[in-house]
Amino acid sequence: MGGPTGRLLSVSRTGGEKRRHALIEEAIRAFGRDGYSGASLEQIASACGIRKQTLLYYFPTKDALLEASLRAAGERVTREISAGLEGKETYWDRAEAVIHSVFRLAEQWPEFPMFIREASRLGPAAFEQLTGDLEALQHRAVRFLQEGMDAGEIRKQDPTFLLFQLYTAVVGSLTEASVLRAMIGEDKSRVSLRRREREVVTFVRSALQPPPAEA
Amino acid sequence: MGGPTGRLLSVSRTGGEKRRHALIEEAIRAFGRDGYSGASLEQIASACGIRKQTLLYYFPTKDALLEASLRAAGERVTREISAGLEGKETYWDRAEAVIHSVFRLAEQWPEFPMFIREASRLGPAAFEQLTGDLEALQHRAVRFLQEGMDAGEIRKQDPTFLLFQLYTAVVGSLTEASVLRAMIGEDKSRVSLRRREREVVTFVRSALQPPPAEA
DNA sequence: GGACTTGTCTACCAACCGGTAGAGAGGGCA
DNA sequence: TGCCCTCTCTACCGGTTGGTAGACAAGTCC
Numbered sequence: 115m116g117g118p119t120g121r122l123l124s125v126s127r128t129g130g131e132k133r134r135h136a137l138i139e140e141a142i143r144a145f146g147r148d149g150y151s152g153a154s155l156e157q158i159a160s161a162c163g164i165r166k167q168t169l170l171y172y173f174p175t176k177d178a179l180l181e182a183s184l185r186a187a188g189e190r191v192t193r194e195i196s197a198g199l200e201g202k203e204t205y206w207d208r209a210e211a212v213i214h215s216v217f218r219l220a221e222q223w224p225e226f227p228m229f230i231r232e233a234s235r236l237g238p239a240a241f242e243q244l245t246g247d248l249e250a251l252q253h254r255a256v257r258f259l260q261e262g263m264d265a266g267e268i269r270k271q272d273p274t275f276l277l278f279q280l281y282t283a284v285v286g287s288l289t290e291a292s293v294l295r296a297m298i299g300e301d302k303s304r305v306s307l308r309r310r311e312r313e314v315v316t317f318v319r320s321a322l323q324p325p326p327a328e329a
Numbered sequence: 330m331g332g333p334t335g336r337l338l339s340v341s342r343t344g345g346e347k348r349r350h351a352l353i354e355e356a357i358r359a360f361g362r363d364g365y366s367g368a369s370l371e372q373i374a375s376a377c378g379i380r381k382q383t384l385l386y387y388f389p390t391k392d393a394l395l396e397a398s399l400r401a402a403g404e405r406v407t408r409e410i411s412a413g414l415e416g417k418e419t420y421w422d423r424a425e426a427v428i429h430s431v432f433r434l435a436e437q438w439p440e441f442p443m444f445i446r447e448a449s450r451l452g453p454a455a456f457e458q459l460t461g462d463l464e465a466l467q468h469r470a471v472r473f474l475q476e477g478m479d480a481g482e483i484r485k486q487d488p489t490f491l492l493f494q495l496y497t498a499v500v501g502s503l504t505e506a507s508v509l510r511a512m513i514g515e516d517k518s519r520v521s522l523r524r525r526e527r528e529v530v531t532f533v534r535s536a537l538q539p540p541p542a543e544a
Numbered sequence: 545g546g547a548c549t550t551g552t553c554t555a556c557c558a559a560c561c562g563g564t565a566g567a568g569a570g571g572g573c574a
Numbered sequence: 575t576g577c578c579c580t581c582t583c584t585a586c587c588g589g590t591t592g593g594t595a596g597a598c599a600a601g602t603c604c
Binding site for chain 2: 236241242269283
């Protein structure tokens with residue numbers, strides 16, 4: 115299932131660089147699907163058509179492969195969100211753009227959100243390698259929420275915690291497919307992903323909304 | 330770390346039954362902390378003061394141990410939530426009671442929420458073993474949300490999806506500690522768990538709130 | 545006392561895992 | 575031609591894992 119896919123990461127270079135990127139892509143898939151300890155180097159390598167020892171030529175240890183995957187994933191999601199934010203000015207447009215970017219990424223790369231979650235499971239050290247590039251975006255988001263609160267357009271709350279809640283709402287709705295399936299017996303088709311996005315958008319919108327008429 | 334703990338599961342029986350429960354408790358801890366494939370039988374057994382082969386006497390395979398853990402965890406969380414709901418009548422009191430029950434369980438058993446998440450990661454089959462008992466509670470919750478919407482006290486939305494969003498908000502805030510740490514450099518003390526609960530309650534309250542004055 | 549059950553152990557095993565050593569193929573280049 | 579560099583391979587290793595076989599001790603029941 116989920117056969118070979120062409121270039122989900124950045125532009126490919128010559129020779130070995132191309133293989134390097136293919137290995138990272140496959141590693142993100144494997145780590146997301148089976149977890150770090152559940153995925154094996156042989157499996158990742160053979161999915162790229164090579165042997166484990168060749169993989170170890172590119173990445174000397176499993177941990178090095180993880181680190182490279184974390185960095186690449188962080189860069190990818192940063193690029194995706196930044197691109198999605200372009201031209202969006204209002205508070206709500208920007209929030210919706212971020213959600214949409216993440217969902218679109220999840221649609222073309224289903225294991226990606228699970229890899230993010232696995233990174234957070236592996237502890238703060240691993241997660242911070244992922245969020246290196248993302249930090250600037252995070253600070254922008256907190257500032258943005260704070261401004262919205264000051265302007266009375268967003269419910270007043272600790273902006274960092276609010277951002278954290280929004281994170282869990284979006285990532286959770288992408289990674290907890292089993293829960294959703296158990297609740298409504300849903301098959302994980304594209305249609306249901308779209309519907310989930312709509313529901314998350316609605317949910318987030320009402321969570322951000324300021325309380326009614328607090329004179 | 331996290332030395333021996335006394336009876337987090339149900340009442341203990343005589344002889345082997347007691348050891349059985351201790352093993353399940355430790356398995357939930359280990360599976361939650363290290364994941365299913367990351368946890369080893371030897372480690373679980375020796376944490377209970379016995380050898381791996383003795384564990385295999387109680388549970389013939391690792392998978393059997395997982396199944397027993399899933400069932401036990403499902404029963405435990407069902408019991409906890411049911412007890413917390415007693416005497417709570419208003420919509421909001423009931424929602425808050427559920428959140429509080431889960432947070433209290435997480436406080437005295439930190440690996441528990443991670444085990445729940447691991448169960449959902451292992452696929453629908455595993456997760457359904459966990460939610461067997463929980464199904465009645467889930468249907469009650471959906472009915473409850475629907476009634477609240479009809480009465481105009483809760484924002485109108487698909488009640489099952491809404492419940493799913495609430496699930497991800499609560500479980501996410503308990504399991505994504507690394508994310509929170511990366512955001513605000515927080516240590517995982519008891520105080521911060523309390524604060525997280527307050528934030529979740531606030532978040533959920535505003536998410537449930539109906540839109541202002543839709544005449 | 546002897547059979548049976550229950551619980552725990554030692555001793556192994558095959559499979560798999562991450563990682564090492566080193567050979568060889570092929571191309572670029574002086 | 576000969577050298578070097580890049581890439582891929584076969585062969586192997588030590589450690590760990592889930593799981594099996596079987597001995598042994600302590601009741602318990604007849």
